[in-house]
Amino acid sequence: MKRKLDCSVVFLVIVGMSSIVGGAKDDRKNIVFVICDSMDGRLIGQGKDSIVDLPNLNYMVQNGVNFKNTYTNSPICCPSRSALWSGLHTHVTQSWNNYKGLPRNYPTWQVRLEQQGYHTQVYGKTDYVSGHHTESNRVEAWTRNVNFTLAQEGRPTPVLVGDSSTVRIQVKDWVSTDLASKWLLHDAPKQQKPWLLYLGLNLPHPYPTPSMGKNFGGSTFMTSPYWLEKVNSSKVTIPKWLPLSQMHPVDYYSSATKNCTSDFTRDDIMKIREYYYGMCAETDAMLGQVLDALKTSGQADSTYVFFTSDHGELAMEHRQFYKMSMYEASAHVPMVLTGPDVPAGKVVDDLTSLVDVFPTFMDIANASKPPGLNGTSLLPLLKDNTDRPDWVLSQYHGCNVNMSTYMLRTGSLKYVAFGDGPHQVSPQLFDLEEDPDELHNLAEDRPDLVSQLDKKLQELVDYPTVTREVQKYNRESFTAWKAKLGSRYKEEIANLRWWKDWQKDPQGNEENVEEWLNQLLS
Ligand SMILES: *[C@@H]1O[C@H](CO)[C@@H](O)[C@H](O)[C@H]1NC(C)=O
Ligand SMILES: *[C@@H]1O[C@H](CO)[C@@H](O)[C@H](O)[C@H]1NC(C)=O
Ligand SMILES: *[C@@H]1O[C@H](CO)[C@@H](O)[C@H](O)[C@H]1NC(C)=O
Ligand SMILES: *[C@@H]1O[C@H](CO)[C@@H](O)[C@H](O)[C@H]1NC(C)=O
Ligand SMILES: *[C@@H]1O[C@H](CO)[C@@H](O)[C@H](O)[C@H]1NC(C)=O
Ligand SMILES: *[C@@H]1O[C@H](CO)[C@@H](O)[C@H](O)[C@H]1NC(C)=O
Ligand SMILES: [Ca+2]
Numbered sequence: 001m002k003r004k005l006d007c008s009v010v011f012l013v014i015v016g017m018s019s020i021v022g023g024a025k026d027d028r029k030n031i032v033f034v035i036c037d038s039m040d041g042r043l044i045g046q047g048k049d050s051i052v053d054l055p056n057l058n059y060m061v062q063n064g065v066n067f068k069n070t071y072t073n074s075p076i077c078c079p080s081r082s083a084l085w086s087g088l089h090t091h092v093t094q095s096w097n098n099y100k101g102l103p104r105n106y107p108t109w110q111v112r113l114e115q116q117g118y119h120t121q122v123y124g125k126t127d128y129v130s131g132h133h134t135e136s137n138r139v140e141a142w143t144r145n146v147n148f149t150l151a152q153e154g155r156p157t158p159v160l161v162g163d164s165s166t167v168r169i170q171v172k173d174w175v176s177t178d179l180a181s182k183w184l185l186h187d188a189p190k191q192q193k194p195w196l197l198y199l200g201l202n203l204p205h206p207y208p209t210p211s212m213g214k215n216f217g218g219s220t221f222m223t224s225p226y227w228l229e230k231v232n233s234s235k236v237t238i239p240k241w242l243p244l245s246q247m248h249p250v251d252y253y254s255s256a257t258k259n260c261t262s263d264f265t266r267d268d269i270m271k272i273r274e275y276y277y278g279m280c281a282e283t284d285a286m287l288g289q290v291l292d293a294l295k296t297s298g299q300a301d302s303t304y305v306f307f308t309s310d311h312g313e314l315a316m317e318h319r320q321f322y323k324m325s326m327y328e329a330s331a332h333v334p335m336v337l338t339g340p341d342v343p344a345g346k347v348v349d350d351l352t353s354l355v356d357v358f359p360t361f362m363d364i365a366n367a368s369k370p371p372g373l374n375g376t377s378l379l380p381l382l383k384d385n386t387d388r389p390d391w392v393l394s395q396y397h398g399c400n401v402n403m404s405t406y407m408l409r410t411g412s413l414k415y416v417a418f419g420d421g422p423h424q425v426s427p428q429l430f431d432l433e434e435d436p437d438e439l440h441n442l443a444e445d446r447p448d449l450v451s452q453l454d455k456k457l458q459e460l461v462d463y464p465t466v467t468r469e470v471q472k473y474n475r476e477s478f479t480a481w482k483a484k485l486g487s488r489y490k491e492e493i494a495n496l497r498w499w500k501d502w503q504k505d506p507q508g509n510e511e512n513v514e515e516w517l518n519q520l521l522s
Contacts, residue, residue, distance in 0.1 A: 026117065029340060029364055030188070030303040031196040033357075034290060035084075036283045037077070037125065037205040038323065039309035041070060041332035043280060045347065052277035053230040056288035057336060060307060064338030065346045065382060071353045071392045071409060075311040075323040075330045079398065080354060081128035084310070085109065087358025087373040090395050091466045096473060097398035099138035101130040107370070109358045110196075116367040119193045121183055124176035125200035127310075136217075136497035140257070140399035142478040145471065146516040148509055149252075150501035151259040152400065154209035154219040156321040158271035166224035169282060170203045177201070177286040181293035189297055196361070201286055204279035204313065206321065217497060219258075219321060221271075223278030230281040236273050238266055239317040240437055247319070248441070249425060250418055253402045255319040269316045276315040304339030304364060308354070318438070324400045326407040326416045326428075327438050331394055337378065348381045351409055353392040393460050397470045404467040408457045414438070415453035420464045422454050429453070475517065 043054065045061045045068060073083035074090040082088075082095035085108040095101050102108070108128070110120050140152050161169060168174045180199045188195060207220040244252065244261060255261050287307055294300050311323040312330045323330040335352060355375030362369040363377040376388045391410040403419035412433040418425045422443075429443040429450060443450050457463065482489050490510065494502050502509050 026194060027302075028118075028194040028366055030194050030299060031361065031364060032184075032199070032290060032294060032303055032305045033196065034199045034201070034287055034305070034307045036201040036203055036286075036307075036309045038311060038313040039204055039280060039283065039334055040312040040315070040329050041068075041309070041334045042312075042328060043277075044068065044334045044336060049235070051232060051235045052281050053232075054281065054284040056284045056291055057307065057334070059291065060287075060305065060336045060338050061345070063344045064305075064336060064342045065348055067335035067337070067348045067350075067352045067378060067381070069349055069351050069392075069409075070308070070333050070335035071331050071351070071394050071407075072309075072311040072333050073354050073392075073394050074396055075325060075394065076396065076398050077127050077310055078130065078133065079396075080310040081126065084354040084357055085126075085128040087355050087369075087375045089355060089374050089393060089461070090397070091461050091463075092374065094469075094473075095128075096470050097138060097141035098133035099130055099141070101128050104129050109361045110198075112358075112367065112370065113196055113361060113365055116362075116365045117193055118365060119191050119195040120198065121180075121187075121195060122198040123180045123183070123200070124173065124198075125202055126198070127200070134217075134497070135492075137399055139478070139481065139493070139496055140498070141397070142474040142481070143513065143516070144399070144402040144474065147512045149256045149402075150498040150509070151257060152496075152498045153217045153258045153322070154211065155259045155262070156206070156219045156221065156272050156316065157209065158268075158275045159207075159220050159222040160224065160228070160275070161222060162224035162226070164225045164229065166226050167282075167285070169222060169224055169227075170201075170279075173201045173203050173283075173286055177289050181289050184290065184293040184299070185297050188299060194365070199286075199290060201283060203283040203286070204276060206276075206279075206313075221275035221279065221315075221321075223275045223282065227278035227281045228274060231274050231277045233270075233274060236270060236277065238269055238273075240439060241319045242439060244319075248428060250401060250403055250405070251318060251320075251325070254324060254400050257400045258320055258322060260316075260319050260321065264316070272321065273315050276313060301340055304337060304342070306357075307334055307336045308357075309333045310354075322400070324396060324398060326394060326396070326405060326414065328432070328436070331407065335378075342382055346382070348378075350381055350386055350388060351390065351392045352378060352381075353394070391456070391460070393457075395461070395463075395466075404463070404470050406457055406461060406463045408453055408460070410453070410456070413449070413453065415450070415457065417454060417457060417463060419467050422450055427454070479517065 045066045072080045078098045078101045079095040082093045082102045206218040209219045314320045314329045317329045359369045359377040363379045394407040396405040406417045408415045414430045416428040430438045
């Protein structure tokens with residue numbers, strides 16, 4: 001009797017809320033998709049061991065599924081988001097850097113959902129189409145093979161603002177969060193169709209550093225005492241670094257171009273990390289406001305909620321800040337899901353990545369996925385169906401890294417190959433179970449594993465060919481940029497974000513550029 005009663009109550013609620021399409025009841029579920037920028041995926045689901053109190057993410061983990069081994073397909077904004085919105089790997093989208101995204105009219109999952117009868121509502125940062133990034137950002141990417149290593153970023157700097165009552169620091173994000181929650185409270189319940197709400201946040205991405213000049217990047221880690229109180233300082237670790245001389249040459253280039261090869265005190269590093277975690281706490285509060293609005297408006301039971309990030313943040317691990325790296329802090333992202341039929345407190349160990357989002361949305365919308373998508377729906381994993389690839393692929397071709405980088409994660413192994421092949425620059429191989437800090441490169445000791453993994457990687461992506469395509473694109477793009485500037489070229493290139501280092505030897509730097517432009521492509 002009780003069971004019957006429950007069913008009829010549920011029936012009434014569904015009929016009352018869902019739309020009628022062609023006379024039939026459309027009871028497909030709604031979707032809330034919250035994507036932040038630069039959250040280290042390893043922070044999710046730490047429970048009692050948390051470095052920082054993230055009550056809303058904890059709530060989602062306790063009431064939903066934590067896809068705990070999720071990776072970005074490219075650890076920088078625009079390429080990552082291009083993969084996410086298209087469901088395709090980066091060598092397929094050819095979104096090589098922050099300047100080169102998907103074409104404006106690309107049939108993303110948003111377009112497909114609209115075609116399938118969904119209403120979509122988008123707030124905040126999307127960033128999968130070109131155009132949001134500075135001239136420096138793209139010229140740095142194009143000139144990665146020029147024989148110089150110039151500092152391009154400001155030194156990472158911690159800044160504390162306000163006092164123990166200062167809550168709203170990333171004001172732009174709070175404006176988007178307010179709009180999204182208002183929409184959930186007032187507009188979503190009136191929708192005639194199932195809907196998807198997208199909220200894109202900038203946090204916990206570091207803030208701009210204006211002293212760097214007109215093309216400034218974001219190297220300021222800023223929070224307030226209010227958020228700092230959520231961080232358990234005794235749990236914040238100082239990452240171990242290899243000596244400069246022992247760093248992999250490509251890692252050294254990243255560290256140097258991010259201006260991180262000079263000395264840092266323990267206190268400098270501690271503050272950057274604490275403030276970063278404070279920024280994660282502010283992000284969590286934005287998620288909380290959205291979850292509250294969903295609950296208050298009575299739609300939580302008919303809505304899937306996703307939380308993820310475009311990439312992570314190194315926060316001084318491996319002598320770097322920012323991302324652009326295949327190390328865990330940069331490449332590992334959060335992916336948490338709650339909603340109807342989602343088991344509470346489940347942890348999925350399977351390897352997943354952002355290209356899985358598109359097919360998952362199609363699954364929720366009960367639509368067939370367009371042909372040729374990379375990625376696999378996450379929904380079967382809710383039912384322990386693990387019939388899916390046992391690997392994920394990530395790659396990087398943008399600024400601050402001077403070779404195209406390809407990462408294959410399978411089992412506990414992470415294989416990272418650079419440029420043309422394993423023999424040109426030594427690859428990296430880490431066993432994450434035995435070496436979670438990724439300080440022991442096993443590549444030299446395990447040539448057997450390297451050749452096995454390299455073969456697997458080349459089955460997924462013909463990376464020597466892709467690298468040559470990127471090099472050709474870099475050179476052509478730079479040449480066109482230079483030609484367009486005409487007589488302003490020398491002045492312009494000298495005043496990009498690397499101006500401090502450039503102006504130490506303008507003529508030598510110009511010659512290095514010319515030498516690169518004159519090299520024959522292999
Ligand atoms: C790169 O420049 C350095 C000097 O800064 C020079 O010693 C080296 O030979 C150059 N390498 C190439 C490949 O031109
Ligand atoms: C790099 O950091 C040093 C301090 O370590 C600073 O003096 C210098 O101005 C920075 N360079 C750039 C290009 O920001
Ligand atoms: C902070 O971390 C320490 C050391 O792990 C632990 O003993 C303490 O209970 C934690 N404090 C809070 C408030 O969680
Ligand atoms: C990348 O930069 C490192 C460090 O400056 C250098 O040793 C290496 O030769 C560079 N590699 C390429 C392909 O430019
Ligand atoms: C999904 O689509 C199939 C037909 O393609 C239909 O039979 C089924 O009722 C749909 N389910 C939902 C929940 O809309
Ligand atoms: C990804 O999709 C592209 C385009 O459909 C296809 O050519 C390629 O084989 C796929 N790659 C992988 C690794 O699934
Ligand atoms: Ca980003």
